[in-house]
Amino acid sequence: MTKKKSQFNFASVLLCACMFASGACGIILEYIQASLASMILGNSFEQWAMVIGLMLFWMGFGSLIQAQISKKYLIYTFIAVETGLALAGGFSPTLTYISYGYTAHYSLVLYFFVSFIGIMIGLEIPVIIRINNDFSKELSTNLGNILSADYLGSLIGSFIFVFIFLRFTPITEAAFITAGANFFLAFITFIYFSKKGLLKKGLIIPVIMVMTFSAVCYGYLNNRQWNIKIEQPLYDDPIILSKTTQYQHIAITHYKPFDEVRLFLNGNLQFCSTDEQRYHEPMVHPVMNLVPIKTRILILGGGDGCVLREVLKYKEVKEVLLVDLDPEITRLAKTHPVLKRINQDVFKDARLVTIAGKGISPGINKRLYIETNKKKYSEKQPETQKLADVKVMNVDADKFLSTVKGFWDVIIIDMPDPSTPELTKLYAKEFYKKVKQHLSQHGLMVVQATSPYLAKESFLCIGRTIESAGLTTLPFHENVPSFGDWGWYLAWHSNIKREKILGKIEHINFNVPTRFITPQVFKSELVFGKNELKTANKQINTILHPTLLSIYNHESWLLE
CATH class of the missing domain: 3.40.50.150 (Vaccinia Virus protein VP39)
Known part of the structure; x- marks a missing residue:
């Protein structure tokens, strides 16, 4: 009996740790989508309000969906949610930038990812609470532990986004790093509950996880090269420098036949060398x-x-x-x-x-x-x-x-x-x-x-x-x-x-x-x-x- 109690306590700690990490990843993904909307659609006041508002709406929709999920599929659902967040969260900036450069419907692509990620985040909290209900004596303790871990994770995620990602990484790279954290949650959950015999043996989940891991790693290793190729259609002339700083995105283009250089900040022209005087x-x-x-x-x-x-x-x-x-x-x-x-x-x-x-x-x-x-x-x-x-x-x-x-x-x-x-x-x-x-x-x-x-x-x-x-x-x-x-x-x-x-x-x-x-x-x-x-x-x-x-x-x- 003592051993069983210890197992249950460890499972609860694991789920709280997952909730902490998913809270941090969730808030970072929200900020990434809001930043992306601001850079592409302009007017950061409006775009941050729209993105956060839409995400909260779809989070509520996700919370309703979980009510239809049978108890025996809760762990599978959590793994699916984290895997989905890893793929959608990691690739959303890259795919949105591609749509911005090649189609007139980039806003639909942007808000699709905002909605999908919102649904996934909305599923996370109630699903983890329901899973942890088997490992917690009281509902109040269960709710307190899970929600406090989520809120604390959100705070830490905000610090990471502001003081690390904004300063040192492109937004696409930040997305893939966050996606990697989401995948890690899915992986440790799969390993732990498989060992406890709470997941059926089979090849489907391992194959999906290997494919997801490969995709996220490939995206992380290649995102900076992709950025230059994706960004080029946004400008008439060849890009010779593309750099995102803590404050803005800098791009310099050069049209060699006329020796014409243009400087852009956040996509807005600052000067052209042929007429800057x-x-x-x-x-x-x-x-x-x-x-x-x-x-x-x-x-x-x-x-x-x-x-x-x-x-x-x-x-x-x-x-x-x-x-x-x-x-x-x-x-x-x-x-x-x-x-x-x-x-x-x-x-x-x-x-x-x-x-x-x-x-x-x-x-x-x-x-x-x-x-x-x-x-x-x-x-x-x-x-x-x-x-x-x-x-x-x-x-x-x-x-x-x-x-x-x-x-x-x-x-x-x-x-x-x-x-x-x-x-x-x-x-x-x-x-x-x-x-x-x-x-x-x-x-x-x-x-x-x-x-x-x-x-x-x-x-x-x-x-x-x-x-x-x-x-x-x-x-x-x-x-x-x-x-x-x-x-x-x-x-x-x-x-x-x-x-x-x-x-x-x-x-x-x-x-x-x-x-x-x-x-x-x-x-x-x-x-x-x-x-x-x-x-x-x-x-x-x-x-x-x-x-x-x-x-x-x-x-x-x-x-x-």
Whole structure:
């Protein structure tokens, strides 16, 4: 009798361990599907809500299904559920990406996997509770042990997803690792209950498990190579770099006949090498020539180095601080040969100092010099010329502005479009008020503001939001062939009269080398067509009411 009791206790511990592991795997699979939906369909707020809501619905459906399962098939059902989760969970990102590249019905494939995985997870908990009922004295003890193991596993799974998978593995690889854990649950359950004689002997289950194990291992070993092949149909030109970081997916394409390089973040074009000057020069040179003093420059975003390249053309610049969240972007801009050629190796010339991390630290301040290659007769070393003090901080721009002290003469905000909640907060009233606090009284800032033609309401909402922060604005736009009609806002403190800025524009002159912009071109950029700056919408974007997120994702890019 004592031996039997010990067996039963071990079985209960095993089932609780299975529930702990399945809870961790279940929450990771939910997060993977939600992340996948956000990357493919955009608008992470909506997609995370939709995916989690659908999964909970189908989990409830799965709980209803288990009521129809006979008691003698419960262990078989658990093994089938874990095997199904291993296959569906492991291959779902890869198959969804394939459907995204080759069909117009990728959302159906995505939500099919969301539904199927939800049903499987919904079956897990009640099935394990019913199995464990034979090994537990009381229902309350059974429920308490199983549910607490599930909830604790979910917490651990969340930590694993956030601190390991997001930082160090592609989403496809994370899926196969999780699938392996699900398979391991099925395997140990099969081994234990087979030894106890609770499973019938036969070849069907072992064969299925061998095939599942082989499939998951094959997928894990090959997923990175698959990623490149799967991703290629999403782009017109050959991919030369594809990398997923903690913050975003980076892709670089290169069309050799035209030597055309394109940088994409999360599938959205950031620049094209053949016309990037039509974007970066209007952003930098007008603001740099309208301010009376330009010794201290702050760049928020712009990790590719193209804005920095233009800023460092001005000898008056003494200090530049570039703040970009993703350290991988600035690392690539500093080391990747294609990006180095486009940004003219600006980070190397500036003797880059990188300060990574979530907080703000004083960092290291270096006097930076660039070789002029002009030798004097009495010297063996090349003559050097002072360039600038340049720092790069890989931190969140909003947190940076909340922590840092000091003022800048020019603030250049070159952020991606407000397509996600994380980006939308960088277009909020609260953010622009922080920018205002760090803009010197004589200073100017410039903000990239999407397309005034293709995203008119978004463009105007950004302008209203900047003005709500107490700044005066001046919109301008330019045709960038890769993007279409693109817009920016100049902004300054209200103590500077608009007439003064307009007067300076009349006599503006660019005394540095440019490839595109001229004083006449900039003056033309200030001209908009009839009613292009008019709208009945008066909303502004705030953190608690991120109206810009909805406007950008639902009202923009739709031509009437």
